[in-house]
Amino acid sequence: MRSIGVWTTAALVLGMAPGTAHAQQFSLGNVPMQVHGFVSQGFAKSNENNFLTMKTRDGSGALTDGGANLSAQFTPKFRAGAQVYLRNVGDLGNGRFELDWGYADYRFTEWIGVRGGKVKTSLGLYNDVQDIDFLHTWALLPQSLYPVDLRGSTIGHIGADVYGIVSLRRAGELSYTAFVGKRPEDPEGGYAYGLSTFNRYDSYAGKQQGADLHWSTPLEGFLVGGSFLNQQIVGTGRRVSNGAPHREESKKDQTMQFYGQYARKGFKADVETRRYIRQQSLVFLNRMINSDTHGWYVSAAQRLNKYLEVGGYVSRYVHNSRLDHSLPNNHIYDNVLTTRVDLSRYFVVKVEGHFMDGYGAQDSIRGFYSQNNTGGLKPKTKMLVLRTGFNF
Amino acid sequence: MRPIGGLMMVLGLAVGATVHAAVTDVKVIANPSVAASSISAAELKDVFLAVRTSVKGTAVEPVLGRNGPAHEAFLKEYLGKSDVALTTYFRSLVFTGKASMPKALDSDADVAAYVAKTKGAIGYVSSSAAAPGTKTLEVK
Numbered sequence: 001m002r003s004i005g006v007w008t009t010a011a012l013v014l015g016m017a018p019g020t021a022h023a024q025q026f027s028l029g030n031v032p033m034q035v036h037g038f039v040s041q042g043f044a045k046s047n048e049n050n051f052l053t054m055k056t057r058d059g060s061g062a063l064t065d066g067g068a069n070l071s072a073q074f075t076p077k078f079r080a081g082a083q084v085y086l087r088n089v090g091d092l093g094n095g096r097f098e099l100d101w102g103y104a105d106y107r108f109t110e111w112i113g114v115r116g117g118k119v120k121t122s123l124g125l126y127n128d129v130q131d132i133d134f135l136h137t138w139a140l141l142p143q144s145l146y147p148v149d150l151r152g153s154t155i156g157h158i159g160a161d162v163y164g165i166v167s168l169r170r171a172g173e174l175s176y177t178a179f180v181g182k183r184p185e186d187p188e189g190g191y192a193y194g195l196s197t198f199n200r201y202d203s204y205a206g207k208q209q210g211a212d213l214h215w216s217t218p219l220e221g222f223l224v225g226g227s228f229l230n231q232q233i234v235g236t237g238r239r240v241s242n243g244a245p246h247r248e249e250s251k252k253d254q255t256m257q258f259y260g261q262y263a264r265k266g267f268k269a270d271v272e273t274r275r276y277i278r279q280q281s282l283v284f285l286n287r288m289i290n291s292d293t294h295g296w297y298v299s300a301a302q303r304l305n306k307y308l309e310v311g312g313y314v315s316r317y318v319h320n321s322r323l324d325h326s327l328p329n330n331h332i333y334d335n336v337l338t339t340r341v342d343l344s345r346y347f348v349v350k351v352e353g354h355f356m357d358g359y360g361a362q363d364s365i366r367g368f369y370s371q372n373n374t375g376g377l378k379p380k381t382k383m384l385v386l387r388t389g390f391n392f
Numbered sequence: 393m394r395p396i397g398g399l400m401m402v403l404g405l406a407v408g409a410t411v412h413a414a415v416t417d418v419k420v421i422a423n424p425s426v427a428a429s430s431i432s433a434a435e436l437k438d439v440f441l442a443v444r445t446s447v448k449g450t451a452v453e454p455v456l457g458r459n460g461p462a463h464e465a466f467l468k469e470y471l472g473k474s475d476v477a478l479t480t481y482f483r484s485l486v487f488t489g490k491a492s493m494p495k496a497l498d499s500d501a502d503v504a505a506y507v508a509k510t511k512g513a514i515g516y517v518s519s520s521a522a523a524p525g526t527k528t529l530e531v532k
Contacts, residue, residue: 032492034486034492034493036486036487036493038487067487069486069487069489071486071489071492073492075451076445076446076451076452076512077445079489079491079492081489082489083487083489101488101489102489103489105489105490107445110438110443110444119489120488120489128488129484129487129488132483132484132487134483135480135483135484135487165438165443167434220472221472263477265474266474266476303474303476306475306476342476345479391483
């Protein structure tokens with residue numbers, strides 16, 4: 001039944017793009033409006049271990065998402081719009097419609113503007129566009145930094161941003177974003193799913209503050225940057241074992257991410273690293289959860305012509321940097337090769353192979369879940385992912 | 393050796409002729425409502441990457457070509473992006489709500505006609521293309 005919502009969105013998106021599949025542009029009075037949309041469908045097959053709550057050992061097509069947006073440019077400096085999104089990834093998402101973003105944006109000058117509403121969060125190179133499959137070479141972004149199952153913890157905030165680009169003349173330019181807001185609820189996300197053997201959450205959200213700064217250097221195609229996210233999360237619910245009230249509060253919840261990119265003449269190389277420090281107080285249990293996770297990846301891709309792009313990445317995730325990194329339950333390493341075929345400007349197909357080592361601990365809540373690996377987790381996983389998408 | 397040398401010379405001339413034929417001068421045109429008669433390369437890049445929405449106090453609208461030598465030359469010389477990279481750039485803005493997709497037209501004639509009739513429009517065509525009703529902006 002959950003797939004009905006996904007395919008309804010697909011029909012809605014495709015129905016808005018008859019024939020030529022160009023963006024739908026129209027005017028309401030003197031206000032230019034645009035409509036855009038996308039749908040993607042994937043298939044994953046692994047030799048061991050089910051991944052991302054999908055039944056990949058048997059082969060799974062439960063990798064579907066889509067969205068549609070409407071925007072209006074009221075004046076050259078003032079615009080507003082909204083995008084709805086839904087996904088079904090294994091047991092996550094369940095085709096639930098959500099407001100992906102919806103905000104008003106006023107740009108005073110090139111170097112300062114403000115946005116308010118539900119806004120995608122700038123964190124690293126790809127956090128705010130991680131859902132938009134056709135923008136990426138990869139069928140799955142490096143899960144060490146962009147976990148599909150934990151998307152809800154960083155993807156957006158309800159609040160306000162200040163942003164801008166400052167020219168440094170011959171020294172390039174600086175782009176910045178700073179924001180304050182609230183992390184939205186994510187009841188169909190990986191965190192709630194992963195902890196569902198322990199707690200049933202009524203709420204898991206809280207305040208967020210963050211910033212991103214990157215420098216487009218004078219060397220054409222080369223940029224470097226850093227992002228920071230600080231959260232004060234409160235989770236409430238009941239314990240599964242005995243129905244007792246459960247409450248947890250952040251004492252420290254910080255994400256620091258650094259990145260570099262070189263993109264020129266069809267070649268693109270990315271490197272990113274993230275550190276996530278979390279001290280979470282389990283109030284009624286009088287316990288503290290401490291974690292210090294590290295993730296990084298290096299990727300390279302080459303566009304061979306307008307139809308074909310090839311590439312690969314090495315992704316490394318360590319759950320607890322203070323413990324032995326080689327333990328299978330303390331890391332997830334992934335080596336990936338990808339071929340992307342652009343059949344047209346609007347239709348893309350990807351074939352991707354994953355060679356994974358490790359599965360992370362249960363409380364890492366990432367990638368491999370005991371709930372759908374009831375026979376136990378194996379140390380290595382190979383997986384083939386096929387993904388296709390349409391956008392306009 | 394002489395036949396090989398002659399063959400190499402012919403090949404070199406052919407390659408040179410091909411390269412020369414592929415280089416197309418491009419001119420930046422604007423609607424007469426645009427107050428400026430010149431624009432810096434940095435301003436031009438900002439306009440076509442949706443960073444800047446006005447030039448010398450005039451609200452401006454960038455107009456892209458969709459293909460062709462003028463489009464390739466403009467992207468390479470002023471934006472430093474390929475067509476695929478530019479499309480990806482704008483789609484990342486559109487699908488996060490930060491910008492609208494700019495107008496893109498198929499031919500120099502279409503670009504010139506749109507720029508001529510649209511207040512604030514700035515586009516580009518081959519330097520030899522006719523663009524009645526527009527003015528040429530000097531890029532500094």
